[in-house]
Amino acid sequence: MNQDHDHPHRPVPVTILTGFLGAGKTTLLNHILTERHGHRIAVIENEFGEVDVDSDLVLASEEEIFQVANGCICCVVDVRNDLVEILQKLLERKDQFDHILVETSGLADPSPVAATFFMDNEVAKKVVLDGVVTLVDALHVQPHLDDPALEDYDNQAVTQIVVADRILLNKSDLVPAAQLEELESRIRSLNQSAPILRTVQAQVDLSLILGLQSFESDALSMTDPHFLEDANDHVCDANCSHAHGTVPPLVAAPSHSHDPSVASVSFTFDRPFDAARLQRSLQDLLAIRGDDIFRVKGILHVQGDDRRHVLQGVHRILELKPSFPWWDETPASKLVFIGRHLQHEKLRARLEACLASHTEFNEALEAA
Ligand SMILES: Nc1nc2c(ncn2[C@@H]2O[C@H](COP(=O)(O)OP(=O)(O)OP(=O)(O)O)[C@@H](O)[C@H]2O)c(=O)[nH]1
Structure with missing residues (x-):
């Protein structure tokens, strides 16, 4: 499958992996x-919260993983410049990989991210957009598609479906078949051409989502003639007045607007959590506030356990699971909440109430 070894000048395919928070x-x-697919993939990740939890959630693998600066990749200029810089560096040693995968934050509009690949003439010559793969959360997507609070703002859940080449209707285990069919027709009304694949735990035959080559820039502009212009008023070419091969100065603010009421708050704690108390407390919180709290994720230090614990919440679904040991890393917790009307101090107080008491902590330290 690695035909690219024989064709060093062939542009590197880039897949954009998108989907709403928690999809x-x-x-x-x-x-x-973790699948043997024959590609050597360089991964670029972008996340929304201030504290990086996502890189800890990605399993160890031989592939290289790069983080672009904190902030939304589709609308923060620095983040898009960061993406161009990473691409420039990556492309200097493109003999080491044959596919680039960009995972956007759950609130990103993939169009400006895709456009970033064409902003810099040197980068544009060396990459080809292979496809946009959109994950849709079968259980939670409906209220986001119809979100009344978004009246004056772009709806990223809709945009992510509209621009997709492949749609994975994920979490199909959580929804009855009749509802899945309704969802499929809703998705079809937004995107008539992308195949919709039902998945559980995103298990999909990778040949259906990688190597699509659907997106030569001609094909891209045929899909939506305003795709690039929408993302930015400028696409570089040989006639540009500014220098190329450096971070393009014209990565301007895109024309879309995010819902400013959606924000993220992050926390770090050295003292371990009482796992049962934390789980009860967050379940109580999400039972009441689960419409507004879209996403909770964390890597946690749990009292009396030498393994990291992974906290995952999507609206009212919450799970806390042990993961691999801390090894030589000093255990500590980091958590991110994303949603509307998040009250930082109230959340902090709730979390602090779930930490193991100082006495418990000291006793555990002495016993260790
Ligand atoms: N029941 C069920 N749970 C799933 C499925 N796919 C993913 N999950 C769970 O959903 C939660 C969120 O999954 P992630 O893969 O972290 O979602 P994400 O899109 O990367 O989340 P963000 O990066 O925060 O936007 C985790 O707890 C997953 O285990 C599925 O098909 N069925």
């Missing part, structure tokens, strides 16, 4: 990274 992007990424 299953990291789950798919882990599936891709």
Whole structure:
């Protein structure tokens, strides 16, 4: 499958992996990274919260994983410049991989991300957009598609479906068949051409989502003639007045607008959590606030356990699972909440109430 060794000048295909918060992007990424598919993939990740949890959720693999700066890749200029810089560096040693995968944050519009590949003339010559793969959360997508609070703003859940080449209707285990069919027709009304694949835990035959080559830039502009212009008023070419081969100065703010009421708050704690108390407390919180709290994720230090614990919440679904040991890393917790009307201090107080008491902590330290 690695035909690219024989064709060093062939542009490197780039897949953009997108989908709303909690839809299953990291789950798919882990599936891709652990499957024997013959591609050597460089992964670029972008996340929304200030504290990086996502890189800890990606399984160890031989592939290289790069983080672009914190902030939304589709609308923060620095983040898009960061993406161009990473691409420039990656392309200097493109003999080491044959596919690039960009996982966007769950709130990103993939169009400006795709456009970033064409902003810099040197980068544009060396990559080809292979496809946009969109994960859709079968259980939670409906209210986001119809979100009344988005009246004056772009709806990223809709945009992500509209621009997709492949749609994975994920978490199909959580929804009855009749509802899946309704969802499929809703998705079909937004995107008539992308095949919709039902998945559980994002398990999909990778030949259906990688190597599509659907997106030569001609094909891209045929899909939506305003695709690039929408993302940015400028696409570089040989006639540009500015220098190429450096970070393009014209990565301007895109024309779309995010819902400013969606924000993220992050926390770190050295003292371990009482796992049962934390789980009860967050379940109580999500039972009441689960419409507004879209996403919770964390890597946690749990009292009396030398393994990391992974906290995953999507609206009212919450799970806390042990993962691999801390090894020589000092255990500590980091958590991110993403949603509307998040009250930082109230959340902090709730979390602090779930930490193991100082006495418990000291006793555990002495016993160790
Ligand atoms: N029941 C069920 N749970 C799933 C499925 N796919 C993923 N999940 C769970 O959904 C949660 C979120 O999955 P992630 O892969 O982290 O989602 P994401 O899109 O990367 O999340 P963000 O990066 O925060 O936007 C995790 O707890 C997964 O285990 C599925 O098909 N069925």
